[in-house]
Amino acid sequence: MTNSVLYEAPGPAAKRRALVLSAVVGAVLLALLTWVLITLGANDQLTAEKWGPLIDPTDATFTALWSLLGAGLGNTLLAAALAMAFSLVVGTLLAVSRVTAAPWYRWIVVGLVELLRGVPVVIAVFFASRVLPSLGLDMPVFWYLVIGLTAYNSVIIAEIVRAGILSLPRGQGEAAYAIGLRRSQVLRTVLLPQAFRAMLPALISQLVVVVKDTSLGFIISYADTVRQGQIIIQNLNNPIQTYLIIGVIFILINYALSRVAVFTERRLSQGRKTANAPVAAADAGE
Template sequence: MSASVLYDVPGPRAKRRVMLFSVLALVGLLAGLYVVYRQLDKQNQFDADKWSPLFDPTDDSFELVWARIGEGMANTLMAAALAVVFSLVIGTLLAVTRVTSAPWYRWIVVGFIELLRGIPVVIAIFFVARVLPEFGVSLEPMWYLVIGLTLYNSVVIAEIVRAGINSLPKGQREAAESLGLTRGQVLRLVLLPQAFRAMLPALISQLVVILKDTSLGFIISYEETVRVAGQIVQNLSNPIQTYLLIAVIFIVVNYALSRFAIYVERRLSQGKKAAKTDEGAAVVHADDLAGAGATNVG
């Protein structure tokens, strides 16, 4: 932590002080954990029958429980994958048309994007699930979820793509245009390939958001991981253990994805330095897009 803005590299006295506070903090932490442990123990949360269906292969319910969790995870991944693909296609189209088209069309797209960004994704999903059947469009719950997620995430991805295109040096477009390429060709051959590279980290981060948001499928009875967990809890009445397991699964997968995003970002900026291009590096940082992906929170 010597690189911190806030303090110098500690000297002997500061080191002693840090040591003292570390010990105090550790004691506090352990005390807190002990209180939690004692409370859990007092409420019999460590009883074998609450854990063994989830973790003991010899338990009668073990296979059934994991088969259900597996189904739930498959459904989660399925919905997430479809939503990602659709959002990517629609988002890119939105961004590209926004960059190139006539002003009146651009305003429509901007309005659409602003509107959809202001709506909670739960409401988008619920809207799709309740309104489409009124117009005679009855689909599997999964499609409602996918459409809802796509509505919301395509505008987020449109913003990411736009930021990616805007982050490119102006000379790229100018050079391409002066070669006589049409607007479509400039985008397709010159701008988009570079923009996608630059925004890969942000896109991977958005993947985490989509994966998390599939858990909203429970409101429209889609059998994804979290809903399956709810059913398990109803049968085994072990909410703490089951939700803990589900949380760990999500955290491991998403943490791996986040690390991967950081790794890709680092790789890309290294390539930039090696190539000695200008320093306005065209990598769209995941964090810069907190605005676009305000959802990072959701």
């Protein structure tokens, strides 16, 4: 019997139990799916009238419906892209400020980070849309969503970047200081590039969260995918079908981002192995 690094490989009895358990779970899921379909059919939720506008190109409302959803998806992706960019910039600045701040004013940065981390993102978006206009900052609804998302996600990214900086060996910074680099140069040219490389999968995973949080724009009447879906539901009275399609759209987008994270992590791992190969070969030669 072979052993893996973390656990002993399953034997014949364990494999049989796993096979039986998988079959039981599969049967339960199949029965549940059958029950759901029967229930939906009994309530007239599987009719062509409900699904036709969404999946039938010959339907009279198909083109108009998908044009509406396409416009909403474009607005969603635009808000997500700007929120991602601003969150990365602000988050990096917060991380650097927290790492380099003197003790007498570090509490300000820490307090801001902890405050925004504790606020639900929906409250941040709603707060931005209500408080900023009262301060005289009248902007399109789009920017209130971006500001709310940036306020919440930037502090999460700040903690990710800070963890990446602190995970690096102290010798990295000490060697940079020894050759005469200033603190700003050490951060910009030595520590931050390595921190981003080490934490890139976690950063991309947080960007997936940004895309999902963009759907909260409907609470401030931003014409995102969910808001456009509500308009469709009001006209066609098919909430199950419309929300299911919107859910599939978000799943596909987030799955693509997740695959990017996996691909990036593998590429970085291969890069480290390639970089370490000459060193290992040299050591072996000695």
